[in-house]
Amino acid sequence: MRNRNAARRAAPALALALVSSLALAVAARAMQTQESPPFSEYEPAESLEGNFLSAYIAGASRDTAAAASFYKEAVKGDPRNAELLERAFVSLLADGSLPDAFRAAERLSSKDGANGLAQLALGVRQIKAGQWAAARQNFTKSGRGAAADLTATLLTAWAYAGAGDGKRALETISRLKGERYYNTFRDYHAGLIASVVGDQAEAERRLKTAYEADHNTLRIVDAYARQEAQMGRTDLAIQAYTEFDNLVPRHPIVRDALDKLKDGKPLGRLVNTAQEGAAEVLYGLGSAGSTQGDELPAIVYLRLALYLTPEHGLGRLTLADTLDRMKQPEKANEAYALIPASSPLKLNADIQIGLNLEQMGKGDEALAHLDAAMKAHPDNIDVVTALGNVQRSRKKYEEAAETYTKAIALIGNRPQANYWTTYYFRGTAYERAKQWPKAEADLKKALELVPASQPGARAQVLNYLAYSWVDQNMNIDEAFKMLKQAVDASPRDGMIIDSLGWAYFRLGRWDEALRELEKAIELKPGDPTINDHLGDAYWRAGRRLEGKFQWQHAKDLNPEPDDLAKINDKLKNGLPELDKPTATAENPPAPVAAPHNPENPELPKGAPAPNEPPGAADKKKTGG
Numbered sequence: 001m002r003n004r005n006a007a008r009r010a011a012p013a014l015a016l017a018l019v020s021s022l023a024l025a026v027a028a029r030a031m032q033t034q035e036s037p038p039f040s041e042y043e044p045a046e047s048l049e050g051n052f053l054s055a056y057i058a059g060a061s062r063d064t065a066a067a068a069s070f071y072k073e074a075v076k077g078d079p080r081n082a083e084l085l086e087r088a089f090v091s092l093l094a095d096g097s098l099p100d101a102f103r104a105a106e107r108l109s110s111k112d113g114a115n116g117l118a119q120l121a122l123g124v125r126q127i128k129a130g131q132w133a134a135a136r137q138n139f140t141k142s143g144r145g146a147a148a149d150l151t152a153t154l155l156t157a158w159a160y161a162g163a164g165d166g167k168r169a170l171e172t173i174s175r176l177k178g179e180r181y182y183n184t185f186r187d188y189h190a191g192l193i194a195s196v197v198g199d200q201a202e203a204e205r206r207l208k209t210a211y212e213a214d215h216n217t218l219r220i221v222d223a224y225a226r227q228e229a230q231m232g233r234t235d236l237a238i239q240a241y242t243e244f245d246n247l248v249p250r251h252p253i254v255r256d257a258l259d260k261l262k263d264g265k266p267l268g269r270l271v272n273t274a275q276e277g278a279a280e281v282l283y284g285l286g287s288a289g290s291t292q293g294d295e296l297p298a299i300v301y302l303r304l305a306l307y308l309t310p311e312h313g314l315g316r317l318t319l320a321d322t323l324d325r326m327k328q329p330e331k332a333n334e335a336y337a338l339i340p341a342s343s344p345l346k347l348n349a350d351i352q353i354g355l356n357l358e359q360m361g362k363g364d365e366a367l368a369h370l371d372a373a374m375k376a377h378p379d380n381i382d383v384v385t386a387l388g389n390v391q392r393s394r395k396k397y398e399e400a401a402e403t404y405t406k407a408i409a410l411i412g413n414r415p416q417a418n419y420w421t422t423y424y425f426r427g428t429a430y431e432r433a434k435q436w437p438k439a440e441a442d443l444k445k446a447l448e449l450v451p452a453s454q455p456g457a458r459a460q461v462l463n464y465l466a467y468s469w470v471d472q473n474m475n476i477d478e479a480f481k482m483l484k485q486a487v488d489a490s491p492r493d494g495m496i497i498d499s500l501g502w503a504y505f506r507l508g509r510w511d512e513a514l515r516e517l518e519k520a521i522e523l524k525p526g527d528p529t530i531n532d533h534l535g536d537a538y539w540r541a542g543r544r545l546e547g548k549f550q551w552q553h554a555k556d557l558n559p560e561p562d563d564l565a566k567i568n569d570k571l572k573n574g575l576p577e578l579d580k581p582t583a584t585a586e587n588p589p590a591p592v593a594a595p596h597n598p599e600n601p602e603l604p605k606g607a608p609a610p611n612e613p614p615g616a617a618d619k620k621k622t623g624g
Helices: 012-016 022-028 048-060 064-077 082-095 098-111 116-128 132-140 146-162 166-174 180-196 200-213 218-230 234-247 252-262 274-291 295-308 313-325 329-337 346-359 363-376 381-393 397-409 416-432 436-449 455-471 476-489 494-506 510-523 528-540 544-556 561-573
Strands: none
Touching: 082 098, 082 116, 082 295, 098 116, 116 132, 116 146, 116 274, 116 295, 132 146, 146 166, 146 180, 146 274, 166 180, 180 200, 180 218, 180 274, 200 218, 218 234, 218 252, 234 252, 274 295, 274 313, 295 313, 313 329, 313 346, 329 346, 346 363, 346 381, 363 381, 381 397, 381 416, 397 416, 416 436, 416 455, 436 455, 455 476, 455 494, 476 494, 494 510, 494 528, 510 528, 528 544, 528 561, 544 561
16 A cells, blocks of 8 residues: 555645745654654643643654644743744644634734735635635735745635636636646646536546646546546546556556446546535645655645545545654554545555554454455455455464465456566465475566566565575575676665675675675664674674674664574574585585575555555564
8 A cells, every 4th residue: 555656646846835834844854753642642741841842842753643732732821922823833734633723823814914824724714614705815825936826826716616707717727837747737627627617628628638748647537537428438538547557557446437437337527616626736735745755744735635525535545644654553544444435445445454553563453454354345356465464464474375365366367467466475475384385486476477667676576586595505596696686676775685695605605795794784784684694704704703793783683583592592602613615506505594585575666556565564584
């Protein structure tokens, strides 16, 4: 689920439309994240200074609930402080406490009528109330500059549409001129407005123009295809969805639309009211910020979009995904749970809830949740694969392999290249379950299927298969070629470079091993396995003091329990003496340590969204 962004991305230029508030600028510089308890659990400090400091720290760690609570208390202690009020307003808005945020916006507006974010929020509230003229007045005060003008112009156009003045709405939006993506976004919204006000010919013309400029953005494809379907051109709608499906396979919205069209069922319009249209503007801005790492501004836009249209499934999914990236899985799960049951994204959300439960250390709940989802959708490859991912993360390797086998059986006539990860994951599960012949077959299949357009993913498969061969003293020459290919494809991947260095070590080529392992340490200094491997290489190269230092460092980095026992033994006794001459590729040594096999590839952008691994718990390595 973590690559859903490729399907939801909006025009990159929209990322310019970020909130300029001081509070967001401060919070955006945060270096860490943390989970937060419910709003009511925060105990206010006894002083203004204490509440301010608590709020500032919470904002810096992106804990919007705590920041909102403490800033609210701080404002009580200094109600005339405009900067404090602004910080409270932004925190409330980001946390989704909209009634309190709107009250703070009113106070800010009375003190500073030029506060752009406050005017934007108040204009959004007026749209929800159907007060179109008042909303337009707020938007005229919502800031200056290209980004603010884009936002204000689009929302003003929708406010005219809400008042029934389609002509003024289209005239307003036609004033937007700029970069190509601005023009595409302009035509997209002009088409949606024309459809809402009843000018279907203009709607088709504008949406077709937007589609021809950008075939790769889901919302544009969806709006264009729905318009064509409504006008009786089902073949064009199917063609648009199919071409997108070839680009981003198996997106639930696309699959749902194609199924309906092929069954002769109607598709509704993407946007039916001016209020929904305004929400679409805010969703686009939030989605753009989210994909470019501007999480807090993105959340502000998404909260406002969902205030206008709570049933906006993609908006909820984007908000939850953003909270995921902010390392707030509990809040993310709350957002996933609010996706409407009627949405084609609901199963995606249920899958991600299960994966998040695993990341939160609630493995039994994760397994139970995904098992229930699989029983409800036994023919869905994504949910079956997700269950296998959690089983694999929980080290239930044989069960995981059986689950992946069920998923592979469901592939049928679908393009197998879309499911290379499933073969890869089953292969790693078989390898960990010590069923090497089956593992080798799956890893070779994954290597055959992984697209050449994903060199990073291909490097991971090469790495796993080649290292496994080296570990078993098989196919040494071919394994070295593959490892070198993997390093060439991912020269900054410390884990892959470690694999190559460790392979040199296994062959007794200490100098080459040290060269590669020292490179790996520079890239991943905090990895216990790489530190352990470097210690072994130093020891064998006669640099025993450095070897012990490296083992001690590996021990301090919290290695796996089995690895810790081996490290403690080496710290006490060193490595055993070699009882045979230095090995060559033709005469490799007996194993001296457990293999280093990354369990999981870092999936590239564009990989199948619902078919992803459980996350950080899957990124562990084993080592000697």
